[in-house]
Amino acid sequence: MDKIEKSQFEHVGKNLEAAQSIKRPSMSYLQDAYRRLKKNKPSIISFWILVILIILAIIGPMISKGLYGHNYRVQNLNIQNQTFILSNQRSLKLSSNSVFEYKRYKPNLRKTELKFKKVELKGQSGKLGFIVGDESEESYQGDKKEYKLQITTTSSDDWDSIINKLNVESETLLKADPAFRGVTFKKSGSSLVIETKGDKKFNNEYWLGTDNFGRDLWTRLWEGSRVSFIIAIVSVLFTGLFGVVYGGISGYIGGNSDNIMMRIIEILMVIPDLLYIMLLSIVLPRGITTITLVLAFTGWMGTAILVRGEVLRLKHSEYVLASQTLGADAKRVIFKHLIPNCMGPIIVNMTMMIPKMIFAEAFLSFIGLGVPAPYASLGVLVNDGAKIFYQYPHLLIIPSIVLCLIMLAFNILGDGLRDSLDPKLRK
Amino acid sequence: MTYLKKKILEVKDLQVSFDTYAGEIQAVRGISFHLFEGETLAIVGESGCGKSVTAKSIMRLNPEPPARFKSGEIIFNGEDIVTKSKKEMMEIRGKNMGMIFQDPMTSLNPTMTIGKQIVEGLRSHKNNLSKEETHKIALDMLKLVQIPNAEKRFAEYPHQFSGGMRQRAMIAIALVSNPQLLIADEPTTALDVTIQAQILELMKDIQQKINTSIIMITHDLGVVANISHRVVVMYGGKIVEYADTNELYYNPKHPYTWGLLSSVPRVDIVKTGNKLSSIEGTPPDLFAPPIGCPFADRCEYSMKICREKMPPDFIISEGHGSACWLSHPAAPKVATPSLFIGLNETAQKRGEN
Amino acid sequence: MVKYIIKRIFFAIITLFCIATITFALMKALPGDPFQNPKMTTQLRQALLQKYGLDLPVPQQYFKYMNNLVHGDLGLSYKYVNRPVSQVIKTSFPKSFALGWRAMAYSSIFGILFGVIAALKHQKAPDYIIIFISIIGVSVPSIVMGPLLAYYFGVDLGWLPVTVTDSEVSMILPAFTLGLGTLAFVARLMRSTTLEVLSQDYIQTAKSKGLSTTKIVWSHVLRNAIMPVISILGPSFAAIITGSIVIENVFAVAGLGNYFVSTIIAQDYSMTMGITLFYAILIIVSLLLVDITYGLIDPRLKISSKGDE
Helix, strand or coil, rough: CCCCHHHHCCCCCCCCCHCCCCCCCCCCCHHHHHHHHHHHHHHHHHHHHHHHHHHHHHHHHHHHHHHCCCCCCCHHHEEEEEECCCCCCCEEEEEEEEEECEEEECCCCCCCCEEEEEECCCCCCCCEEEECCCCCCCCCCCCEEEEECCCCHHHHHHHHHHHHHHHHHHHHHHHHCCCCCCCCEEEEEEEEEEECCCCCEECCCCCCCCCCCEHHHHHHHHHHHHHHHHHHHHHHHHHHHHHHHHHHHHHHCCHHHHHHHHHHHHHHHCCCCCHHHHHHHHHCCHHHHHHHHHHHHHHHHHHHHHHHHHHHHHHCHHHHHHHHCCCCCHHHHHHHHHHHHHHCCCCCCCHHHHHHHHHHHHHHHCCCCCCCCCCCCHHHHHHHHHCCCCCCCCCHHHHHHHHHHHHHHHHHHHHHHHHHHHHHHCC | CCCCCCCCEEEEEEEEEECCCCCEEEEEEEEEEEECCCCCEEHHHCCCCHHHHHHHHHHCCCCCCEEEEEEEEEEECCHHHHHHHHHHHHHHHHHHEECCCCCCCCCCCCCCCCHHHHHHHCCCCCCCCHHHHHHHHHHHHHHHHHCCCHHHHHCCHHHCCCCHHHHHHHHHHHHCCCCCEEEEEECCCCCCCHHHHHHHHHHHHHHHHHEEEEEEEEEHHHHHHHHHHHHHHCCCCEEEEEEEEEHHHCCCCCHHHHHHHHHHCCCCCCCCHHHHCCCCCCCCCCCCCCCCCCCHHHHCCCCCHHHHCCCCCEEECCCCCCCHHHHHCCCCCCCCHHHHHHHHHHHHHHHCC | HHHHHHHHHHHHHHHHHHHHHHHHHHHHHCCCCCCCCCCCCCCHHHHHHCCCCCCCHHHHHHHHHHHHHCCCCCCCCCHHHHCCCHHHHHHHHHHHHHHHHHHHHHHHHHHHHHHHHHHHCCCCEEEEHHHHHHHHHHCCCHHHHHHHHHHHHHHHCCCCCCCCCCCCCCHHHHHHHHHHHHHHHHHHHHHHHHHHCCCCCHHHHHCCCCHHHHHHHHHHHHHHHHHHHHHHHHHHHHHHHHHHHHHHCCCHHHHHHHHHHHHHHHHHHHHHHHHHHHHHHHHHHHHHHHHHHHHCCHHHHHHCCCCCC
């Protein structure tokens, strides 16, 4: 044992401050929930995405209206089905072929490229012709031109020579038209690829392209988002309203009335949503209000059950007893005390319902009971786009991205809210 | 009476830490103890002192990230547990070591019959037992832990058992393969007092019958007095005092032990002012443990050196050590609080000593 | 347990009764009857109305309706004479069912599998991949997913056929798309219940007995984690039924869903209601079956009659 100085044994005694220092500041429930939510990166990102989408939904159509006078119903049949990146848009078609055999070929797909798959030469002489452009359609250059391109082959021609012939023919034929810089042919693996040359440029007036009636996609997209948002949010609000009132009263009253109310809900809940949707949609006139009501009707039961559960849990807390002792009536107790204290799960429930509503609206559009034409909603846009996806994919992909982003963002945000409002996970 | 006893378990300078997002938590900061065949060792301490982590470390039940063995050895049957592979541990668990846990309701699978849960322990290790033989052994085990109507109970589910019976079932599960070591992590904390007594009696009884060594983790000094031969007191991740049970109760040397003992409510001793005494303050933060004695800030006898240097183990007598600077020969003499002097006298008068 | 099952059956019957009544009431609220054809003479019309009991007072019609239902007669089309709803269902439902049960099977099995894997490899690569897949499955509706998959796997890569015939291969894409939402949901749910189960004390007990990880997952984790998942299989089935309406359109399947949409466009509302009623019955029966299965598996329900606290 080493030597220890006498002074070391000086008496010191307790130091309770050090012993009891609580290392973390205390926070209220909401502050803690907010802090936890802020830390949850995916939720914050989702939140901002939603904010951006909502802003776009509000001002998007206004911008394009101001700049070009677009709205959701103006049609310009000359410029149907343009994409947002215009590149020498001309349609491409095979007009005559006795030269090669091919497996697959997509006509007029994007008007910039035509692909023939698994191509084999027949090895005989023959004619090979293509049509570039379409007289009946206005291209982005503003003309309606069509060019016929034809070559003949001999039995001694192989791929390289054929492609060469095609390219030469293309050069000479189209040299006369400087605005149209021509078509190139090349072989890629076992495919024959034909591209229209030219600069790619963004569609100036129709930022995202047009649909099959020549309506501007950008405008319809944001008008449609507005409609979808409104339908979803309003129906969720109604759901919340019915659900909170029904569940709150049922839970508070308890006893037999509660039992009966719950039985009713159980039966209503088991009945499939489809039945409600069909029944109400057929009987009521088509329109936004009908859809909102129908959707609200399918959702309120879940909220009611949730609220009732929460109320039951909190019914016997001290502050309720105190309030009742002071003479508050049932209405006051329920709405001023109980409901505010179970806002957490209610908010989570409502947030998670919004994507369900948006999806349900898309489904209604699908079966033909959605927002009537010519109004647009995201559901309508997606459905219309799905119909001609093979030819004009942008009409499906762009609205789909917005739709999926909204659903994704609400889902993630709802998840984050649920985690941060759960008092059990309080750190 | 001294006779040659075999050392089953030897823990040497064990240090276990947990790596978390917020940093390293030093749960166990260098402890050493041993266990002989057929004896019961109690590990006592407050919540958070490291006793549960120690118990689980012996079986390597702490999930290994984030838990980490910083240093030390755990020698069981001559081999170091710390260096064993996962497969080797699986062999040892159940067969050579068994464990029972605090809450018997949540520690049993609610969708599996009790009988099956016992048999499972047998069948998971290589042996040449047939189905009938394992069934019989499991049944015998149920009888050994004194569960009435064992045949009927064999096919029942945990929710059909009462709390005390569930704990007995747990003991049956842990002991079915006749392990040499049984670790009991606060087995009576969730039970009421009468059942507590029954379970402890059962454990002592079984120990006599099959010579199991037991490590009893608890915070209840009553349990310690009842069942253990030797005691180890832990605080802030370290062992602050160790002794034979009787010695600890009648001749404690560490201020923390004094605090613990005096906070037990007693009917036969009148305390000053008739108040329940407790130790003020809270245990140290194991993120940034103090360099000196962990108890210093709560200790009314603490000295300057207590905060500067960790006290070593001072040997008080054979088998009794205290990690406290007060036991240094040059330290000022502090009288053991009057409570215990009185206790000793009372005990002597009654002829208990 | 028997008490529980009887209660569920009773409940299901009441619900079916309510549904039928509501449907009847709404059908009566709509204009029209099956014999609107202008070419029909008044006498013939009267005769037919009489034959089908449509000239009787409403309460009597109600009884007749219910009676018909019990015997499997779901009504007539208002637009096409001689086309009873039940016949249409008989011809087109089998095709829908072929897709439906495949979708149900693969999505529940793989959903459970993925969920367990994600939980076991919590916060490592497989977990993140599976979470990603589930998020996609939940957020991308089949209206979008269908055409996308059909295009890339069917047209572009040419691996799988796009229209549905009797061959197994042709059913891969539609069944896959149909079940994707359920797969995502089940995987997510299974993952969270498995995580919960893994943190339970009895898993620690199992470890302390020296059981291997496989044995623990199989005997302890699965049985307990699967319970909540079984109870959502009922509603998942309902979702697959409604989902089939979209899928059949995208993949050109001549099933009941496709027909359903066409009745709406054609405004053949009695047919629409008849089919809807059929769907509703299907859903309720499947919910009942799931409830019964749950009662058989959960030992706490199994033995609730024996003495315990």
